[in-house]
Amino acid sequence: MSEATTVGRSVLARDSAHEPQDGNGSPASRLLHTEDAAAEPSFTDPRCDEFLLLNKLPSRAAHRTLRAWWEAQSWDFRAESGWDYERLAEGLAAFLGVHAAMAEGATLRMLEIRRGRDKSGASEKYDLIFKPGDVVCLVGPTGAGKSRFLGDIECLAQGDTPTGRTVLIDGAPPAPESRFTGEGKIVAQITQNMNFVMDLPVAEFLKMHAESRALAAPESAMQRVLEAAISMAGEPFGPETPLTQLSGGQSRALMIADAAFLSPKPVVLIDEIENAGVDRTRALEFFVDQGKIVLLSTHDPLLALSGARRLVIRNGAVQQVIEPSPQEEANRVRLAALDRRLAHLRERLRLGERLDEPWAQLVGDTTTN
């Protein structure tokens, strides 16, 4: 695997050297497919076999170049396959080039959100700066503007969204061409509505994701995600468990572990994951350890108090920035104990036990354990 990865990288390096940097030209000309003839892609890369196989094309055999291979095909085939040489060359170059392009993880040192305006047009009071490892909570009623705030970060707003906010990456506006692409996005999302829809065992899927990142050691990356996910989930599962059979808590745990260790996105947005049967404190630790900026849209007391800051959003704007007080911090510790206690009760129910001891005994002393 690592050999193929290296090859993929070198191909891209070659490709990008050839391709002029998206320079002048109107936005439209940059957007449209250019008609210039594709350079002859490498035909000695073993990944060419994968490309041919995928497109149900005859094998590479002993041919050293794509043109030689194409010309060796029968006239019928060339006329009827739906391909022509230029399209093949372009397709193959795209296929070979994509690997390393996806591998480029965005590194981010600082995310800045410059103030915009609220729904009535009044200026916001805060400019915000987020750094790797920051955990920031967003609170406010439905319709207050939480989604819009997150939307501004997602599209790297440049004063051109309804809120007028400006997002800066490492102190500068993002490159215009990175703004309107999925890959240019810096936010990974985990929401309550998300599911795994793929019918694959956990390990196979993780491997697929690791491969798409062109990681040097997909096997060990996969192992790390799996271990992290299992450590967060209430009930264990294995590499052979089909994704679609995971419980709500298990799949949420897997999504969290995957976003922490396999996703290239430097910002993670978590939208309401309470009640999912996931060790939330540990989930946050994974993100912080991986240097992610974590945005939590939540009213779960334990999670909301875990953030270094709480943004109170009302009427379309950040109205207040709260840093937890020492008392809140002390309360968070007690809430965490309460949370563990509840998890323990859930576990006992799962084992078929009764919860019929006196209340004080049942709840225990929440300052310990």
Added chain:
Amino acid sequence: MKLVTFAGPPSSGKTAIILKTLAHLQRDGRKVGVVKFDCLASQDAERFRAAGIPALTGLSGNFCPDHYFITNIEDCAAWGRRQELDLLVSESAGLCNRCAPHIRGHLAVCVLDHLAGVNTPRKIGPMLKTADVVLVTKGDIVSQAEREVFAFRVRQVNAKARLLFVNGITGQGSWEVSRLLEGAPDNAPLTGGKLRFSVPSAVCSYCLGETEIGEDHQHGTVRKIQIEEANHV
């Protein structure tokens, strides 16, 4: 007038995302219209008209839908100019995935949805391969990990396009799409222009209404499946 082609498999969310996107342009004072190409039936024109968007419906019926598209798009564009539109969107379903309604010099958009599975990008051909913008819908209900794998698979067949995740229900991403449509080429020539991908070369007896099965009834350009006898499992 700008002409933009939208193509994608049936029920991938084309109409929903077009509606959300055009709403942004309408707010900016642009006059927008839609022509919907389909095979047998479509109720989408009413949805567009309800949103204050002039809409045409073209049903190909017994004709090959892609041939029907290319023989009618000029008339539709002329209609759009008579309506004094700033932007005409042509929407067509992917149908057999063999062809693509994308025209050189005009912005081409392909709409896919995450629920179709990660192998879809490899199956749908020129409609995706030749697009300038790829919109992937329904991402709100699949995991981030699957979204990333999907994006990778799209990239493997089209490395050049802008790839955006959008949501036709909430409108997430539609503002970005509207900016891309604003940047589409204006008044690009249509007559004398070229499709990005050829339509099928075949004309056979079944194209002309034949319904009977059997070699005696197969005339014209016919292609036979290659069966490898040694291939038994």
